[in-house]
Amino acid sequence: MKQIKLWLLGTAVVLLTAILGYILIISLGDYVIDDKKLVLNSASRIVDEQGNEISKLYTENRELVSISKVPSYVQQAFVATEDARFYEHHGVDFPSVFRALYKDILVRGKVEGGSTITQQLAKNVFLTNEKTLLRKTKELIIALNLERRYTKQQLLEMYLNQIYFGHGVYGIEAAAKFYFSKNVQALTVEEGALLAALPKGPNAYSPVLHPEKSKERRDTVLSLMHEEGYISAEDAVRYQGKTLSLHVTKTEREQAYLSYIDMVFQEAEDLYGLSYEEVLRGGYTFVVSMDPDMQKTAYKLFQNESSFPGTDGGAEGAFVLMDSKTGGIRAAIGGRNYVPRGWNRVFVKRQPGSVLKPLLVYAPALETKEYKPYSLLTNERQSFHGYMPRNYDDHYSKEITMYDAIKESANIPAVWLLDHLGLETAKQPLEKAGIFIEEQGLSAALGGLKEGTSPLEIVKLYRSFSAGGKVIEPHVIRQIVNRNGDTIATAAPKETQIFSKQTAWYMTRMLEGAVKEGTAQAGQYGGALAGKTGTTSLPGNNKGARDVWFAGYTPSLVGAVWMGYDRTDSEHYLVGGSNYPTRLFKKALTDVHAEVFAKFPQPKDVENVEEPIRLDKLENVRVKLVFTPFGLFTAKVTWTPLPDKRVQYRVYKKEGSSSILIGTVTGKGEFNAKYINIFSVPEFYVVPFNPQTKQEGEKTESVHP
Numbered sequence: 138m139k140q141i142k143l144w145l146l147g148t149a150v151v152l153l154t155a156i157l158g159y160i161l162i163i164s165l166g167d168y169v170i171d172d173k174k175l176v177l178n179s180a181s182r183i184v185d186e187q188g189n190e191i192s193k194l195y196t197e198n199r200e201l202v203s204i205s206k207v208p209s210y211v212q213q214a215f216v217a218t219e220d221a222r223f224y225e226h227h228g229v230d231f232p233s234v235f236r237a238l239y240k241d242i243l244v245r246g247k248v249e250g251g252s253t254i255t256q257q258l259a260k261n262v263f264l265t266n267e268k269t270l271l272r273k274t275k276e277l278i279i280a281l282n283l284e285r286r287y288t289k290q291q292l293l294e295m296y297l298n299q300i301y302f303g304h305g306v307y308g309i310e311a312a313a314k315f316y317f318s319k320n321v322q323a324l325t326v327e328e329g330a331l332l333a334a335l336p337k338g339p340n341a342y343s344p345v346l347h348p349e350k351s352k353e354r355r356d357t358v359l360s361l362m363h364e365e366g367y368i369s370a371e372d373a374v375r376y377q378g379k380t381l382s383l384h385v386t387k388t389e390r391e392q393a394y395l396s397y398i399d400m401v402f403q404e405a406e407d408l409y410g411l412s413y414e415e416v417l418r419g420g421y422t423f424v425v426s427m428d429p430d431m432q433k434t435a436y437k438l439f440q441n442e443s444s445f446p447g448t449d450g451g452a453e454g455a456f457v458l459m460d461s462k463t464g465g466i467r468a469a470i471g472g473r474n475y476v477p478r479g480w481n482r483v484f485v486k487r488q489p490g491s492v493l494k495p496l497l498v499y500a501p502a503l504e505t506k507e508y509k510p511y512s513l514l515t516n517e518r519q520s521f522h523g524y525m526p527r528n529y530d531d532h533y534s535k536e537i538t539m540y541d542a543i544k545e546s547a548n549i550p551a552v553w554l555l556d557h558l559g560l561e562t563a564k565q566p567l568e569k570a571g572i573f574i575e576e577q578g579l580s581a582a583l584g585g586l587k588e589g590t591s592p593l594e595i596v597k598l599y600r601s602f603s604a605g606g607k608v609i610e611p612h613v614i615r616q617i618v619n620r621n622g623d624t625i626a627t628a629a630p631k632e633t634q635i636f637s638k639q640t641a642w643y644m645t646r647m648l649e650g651a652v653k654e655g656t657a658q659a660g661q662y663g664g665a666l667a668g669k670t671g672t673t674s675l676p677g678n679n680k681g682a683r684d685v686w687f688a689g690y691t692p693s694l695v696g697a698v699w700m701g702y703d704r705t706d707s708e709h710y711l712v713g714g715s716n717y718p719t720r721l722f723k724k725a726l727t728d729v730h731a732e733v734f735a736k737f738p739q740p741k742d743v744e745n746v747e748e749p750i751r752l753d754k755l756e757n758v759r760v761k762l763v764f765t766p767f768g769l770f771t772a773k774v775t776w777t778p779l780p781d782k783r784v785q786y787r788v789y790k791k792e793g794s795s796s797i798l799i800g801t802v803t804g805k806g807e808f809n810a811k812y813i814n815i816f817s818v819p820e821f822y823v824v825p826f827n828p829q830t831k832q833e834g835e836k837t838e839s840v841h842p
Contacts, residue, residue: 179420303339393436420620426465446713490671544655
């Protein structure tokens with residue numbers, strides 16, 4: 138009887154201890170399990186507008202996938218290999234634990250083996266890899282509590298998304314893409330078995346590094362699947378007879394994309410509050426405006442050293458190409474040898490030179506409605522309140538049209554016009570666009586700024602000429618999708634009217650002239666293109682330049698190229714001019730096969746700008762007397778008309794020292810002067826007249842019959 142009481146007491150103590158131990162384990166669960174750690178790091182993706190992947194961004198190359206998308210036979214491969222009794226135990230497979238403990242006691246305390254899938258998840262997520270009894274105890278506590286909180290399918294999903302598969306790849310989805318270039322849903326049985334073979338030794342069983350050992354391990358997994366009843370013996374043998382059939386996907390980032398990728402990082406933080414670290418681990422999909430072909434083409438052109446005219450091979454550059462309609466950046470190069478998180482010259486402010494003239498001088502002048510493209514501006518060398526600018530070619534004239542001043546990039550008329558406008562008035566359109574210039578001096582007309590402007594700012598401003606006077610905020614990110622597939626942000630760039638539609642059209646027609654017959658003639662492009670060059674001089678060096686630019690646009694794209702040194706000094710400067718960026722820009726447009734437009738579409742309700750009328754010297758002036766009825770004589774004055782049918786011809790009659798305008802004809806080379814006194818026949822001469830500028834050309838010599 139006493140023995141029975143002792144047995145019952147002992148049993149009660151054991152049960153009470155077990156109950157108290159279980160309660161303790163459960164109560165400790167809230168302290169040892171941090172649910173935030175179960176939110177696994179997931180790679181973010183950058184894709185183009187067609188959904189093609191451009192790059193992955195990650196600290197761990199992982200793509201989360203729902204267990205519902207993992208084929209049952211792939212799940213079975215992992216269960217058969219890692220934890221055959223997974224669906225039977227409650228987090229800890231005690232028979233296996235006791236066997237492992239017995240073996241480890243024999244080797245004096247090394248606790249290992251016997252881990253279930255739940256225990257592996259507990260260890261990998263919450264604990265270190267140390268092999269101690271305390272760590273193993275924590276592992277058991279966490280595993281039991283995980284089983285209480287989550288279903289078996291949830292646990293298996295977390296496990297498959299968490300494990301390491303070698304070569305920097307985490308999770309079953311990323312592994313499927315890396316080794317087989319397919320989604321996990323498309324895996325075959327033998328492919329799933331190969332992936333299930335890797336967690337035990339990702340490097341030792343790597344099919345890339347050790348294909349023979351990897352196949353042996355895969356075949357072992359297939360045998361285990363047969364032993365557990367998941368596949369038949371016949372299927373196991375058939376699958377074991379197959380090769381590895383890898384299709385490894387390279388994960389290296391395309392060098393050409395680095396500048397653009399950094400712009401995605403920056404915009405994600407500046408506009409959407411996503412830090413660099415959050416982008417790397419948050420599993421976002423960034424839909425961007427990049428055209429990969431344009432980006433690669435621009436990068437390739439930037440590798441050609443002969444395109445960058447420096448004193449050595451260190452000349453740098455920046456390139457931006459934007460969709461004029463949406464404001465999306467199609468291509469961006471921040472430097473010739475750009476490194477991640479490097480010095481992105483797309484954003485670096487440099488002196489813009491004459492690229493600024495259309496924006497700060499000519500367009501604001503047109504806005505006053507006091508000037509038009511063929512208005513005459515002063516082009517005489519003079520002092521402006523002590524400031525003495527020079528034309529780059531030292532060529533001057535009394536007057537020049539705005540059209541020709543832009544075409545020839547003359548400095549005097551730009552300074553003269555800015556002096557008449559006033560700098561505060563001229564800066565207002567730029568300030569509407571969010572671009573602020575601190576300078577108060579007239580040198581700003583020539584782009585001589587202390588801080589300068591960046592290539593991206595220039596592109597933003599030049600877009601106004603191609604879009605009816607409106608600027609738009611440039612952007613790289615079109616849409617952001619989170620790891621759950623929800624769209625959390627969509628670009629809605631703001632447009633701001635800074636010039637009138639008429640001014641924008643006037644500027645487009647004049648900047649077309651600069652490309653066709655002015656300073657931007659260099660290079661070849663077969664479609665409609667408007668643009669402006671810019672050069673900033675190097676003090677004390679007439680042969681060198683500090684910065685050279687080209688900014689231009691087609692009906693659908695607007696862009697800019699800058700070239701120069703990060704630090705210009707007596708040893709490092711440019712030895713070529715703006716022809717270099719102009720040629721590179723045109724070649725980029727040509728090589729990417731961008732849509733080519735024959736001409737810019739003229740907006741409604743704007744006055745057009747005709748091609749300029751060019752006057753030349755008249756030839757073959759003759760006078761012949763012709764008898765007419767009633768005894769009257771007519772002097773028939775003839776000459777060879779100029780090719781342009783718009784030219785007017787003023788015919789003058791000269792008697793003694795005085796001259797009288799007797800008639801004007803347009804586009805033809807003859808005029809009849811009636812009622813001539815044959816006893817005192819006068820002399821005649823002809824003067825070509827430009828109706829655009831209201832200017833006469835060179836008169837002919839006086840002639841008589």
